[in-house]
Amino acid sequence: MAAVSISTTANLNQLQGWEVSVLKQLEERNRKQTSVFSELVQSHLSVWKQARALEVQNRELDKQLVIARHENSLSASGSGNDKTYQRQARKISELEHQVSKLRDELATKYKGEANSANSQLELSSAHMSLQKEHENTQAMMNEAREEVQTLRQTIHTLQTTDQEKDKMVDVLRNEIGGLQAMLNRSEEKVMKLMNENNAILERVKDEKMRLMDEMNRMTELNAEMQLKMLAMKNEPNKYPPTLAQAVEGTPPGKTGRVLFGRAAVGANVPSEPMHVFKAHDTEIPSLCFNEEGTKLATGGADGNVRLWSLSTKSCNSVLRSSSSSGGVATNAILNVDIRNKFILGCGSDRSCRIWSLETERLLHKFTGHSGKIYTGKFSPDCKIVATGSTDRKVMIWDLESGHRLRSLSCGSTCNSLDINEDGTLLVTGHQDNRIRLWDLRANVQQIKVVQVHTGQVTSTSFSSDGHSILTNSMDNSLCVFNDINTMVASHYLKHNEFRTRSVWSRSCFSPTAKYAAAGSIDGAVYIWDVMAEKVEKVLRSHTSTVTGMAWSKPGNRLATCDQTGFVVMWK
Incomplete structure (x- = not known):
């Protein structure tokens, strides 16, 4: 090995630079691989030298033994003396013993050399295994280094992303802070406006009381004047002729028309509350009259539908849609409708539940919507039921079988719907500010989509003759469509103080469609003259937001409900 190293070293000067590099690497690898066995090699060489020395010594002793035996044989055949013979015999015996001992040592050395060779092979095999394990470990370490590098890059990317998100969070916090400040200012303004509104309401009440006192006084004065005029007519001699002639053309009891001429103009417009009662302990989103105008149905957030007799002014029955859990209803009735029985x-x-008015039994429970059902209506012939939901679908149901006939996709939450009197058209109002008109004959299809409001539509209803449509919206306006074929808005009904804030704030036509009524967030009920597009009357009795209303078909009653559970009957 040393000779090879010296020869390699001597030839380094004759090689190129890359060849020198390769040779140096090979020498380094050879040094590393042989260094592991250096002690074993030295031990093996020592044992080999000892074995060679023993062999030489054994051969010498064999020679001496052969000579001694030869001499001994000569002495035995000659006349030598016995002492010499005995001495030679002892020497031969000693030499034979030494030869035997050396042969045993040589056998032991050979055996040791064989064991050493086996050990060397085992160590070589172990070294190869360790080398392979080292290479595998090195490969794993390289993979681990690459993975660590990748993880470091990922961590760096995540840290960068985290910093950007922190910046966005700071921006959002600043925006939230600004919005909170704006909200606080708005709340302060609202509280100020509410205080001013309460003060105005108090002044209005005081003014109403004053006007009522004044009207009572004028009524008494009118009665007194009528009596005097009657006396003047019966006794004309006591009064000047010109005054008697002036009185002859005015029949008794008709002078009130001159004094209260405006009342004659609004004779069909409700003017004062006839009956106020607490119908539910919770909000009432909806109410409706039966066709005869003798019963009123109210649906509450307590999950109950109550039927009221208008003649006895009492609740005849309660139809329950759910049980309560911890005093809180598990279902809220958001819309009611009565038709026939x-x-x-x-x-x-x-879900939408159908009860029998005669037996008060639950006949059907329509399920299929995936969201709250805001609205539902019977067809005039009571063959189908239409429902609208927050799942952006309108569904048509067969009333007799309870099966679903059609599912219509609207693209937006349906807040309200109505069916015209001949059952051929369906109008729906949606949160996307649009009004959709559907043809219910044969294959139900959408025939018109219009957008006249800038806020979501909360109410849609046909007139009693089915020729006009009335809509209400969160843009604080009502719209009337007199031409259903074109769906072009004919009239817009507004007022500076009218506000709509509930998704089920309903409006309605009077039976002749001359008037339209809707409730405001401040509890006022506004009645417009449709053709004149002006407010005919503002009714005040509610103390909270008016949510629903219905005009009886006979036209003699208007019913309204609010968020605190009160119902007001107007006359």
């Missing part, structure tokens, strides 16, 4: 209640539990 049936009543329906649409609920927040994504």
Whole structure:
């Protein structure tokens, strides 16, 4: 090995630079691989030298033994003396013993050399295994280094992303802070406006009381004047002729028309509350009259539908749609409708229930919507029921079988719907500010989509003759469509103080469609003259937001409900 190294070293000067590098690497690898066995090699060489020395010594002793035996044989055959013979015999015996001993040592050395060779092979095999394990470990370490590098890059990317998100969070916090400040200012303004509004309401009440006192005084004065005029007519001699002639053309009891001429103009417009009662302990999103105008149905957030007799002014029955859990109803009735012998209640539990008015039994429970059902209506012939939901679908149901006939995709939450009197058209109002008109004959299809409001539509209803449509919206306006074929808005009904804030704030036509009524967030009920597009009357009795209303078909009653559970009957 040393000779090879010296020769390699001597030839380094004759090689190129890369060849020198390769040779140096080979020498380094050879040094590393042989260094592991250096002690074993030295031990093996020592044992080999000892074995060679023993062999030489053994051969010498064999020679001496052969000579001694030869001499001994000569002495035995000659006349030598016995002492010499004995001495030679002892020497031969000693030499034979030494030869035997050396042969044993040589056998032991050979055996040791064989064991050493086996050990060397085993160590070589172990070294190869360790070398392979080292190479595998090195490969794993390289993979681990690459993975660590990749993880470091990922961590760096995540840190960068985290910093960007922190910046976005700071921006959002600043925006939230600004919005909170704006909200606080708005709340302060609202509180100020509410205080001013309460003060105005108090002044209005005081003014109403003053006007009522004044009207009572004028009524008494009118009665007194009528009596005097009657006396003047019966006894004309006591009064000047010209005054008697002036009185002859005015029949008794008709002078009130001159004094209260405006009342004659609004004779069909409700003017004062006839009956106020607490119908539910919770909000009332909807109410409706039966066709005869003798019963009123109210649907409450307590999950109950109550039927009221208008003659006795009492609740005849309670139709329950759910049980209560911890005093809180598990379902809220969001819309009610009465037709013939049936009543329906649409609920927040994504179902619509149909009861019999005669037996008060639950006939059907329509399920299929995946969201709250805001609205539902019977067709005039009571063959189908239409429901609208927050799942952006309108569904048509067969009333007799309870099966779903059609599912219509609207693309937006349906807040309200109505069916015209001949059952051929369906109008729906949606949160996307649009009004959709559907043809219910044969294959139900959408025939018109219009957008006249800038806020979501909360109410849609046909007039009693089915020729006009009335809509209400969160843009604080009502719209009337007199031409259903074109769906072009004919009239816009507004007022500076009228506000709509509930998704089920309903409006309605009077039976002749001359007037339209809607409730405001401040509890006022506004009645517009449709053709004149002006407010005919503002009714005040509610103390909270008016949510629903219905005008009886005979036209003699208007019913309204609010968020605190009160119902007001107007005359």
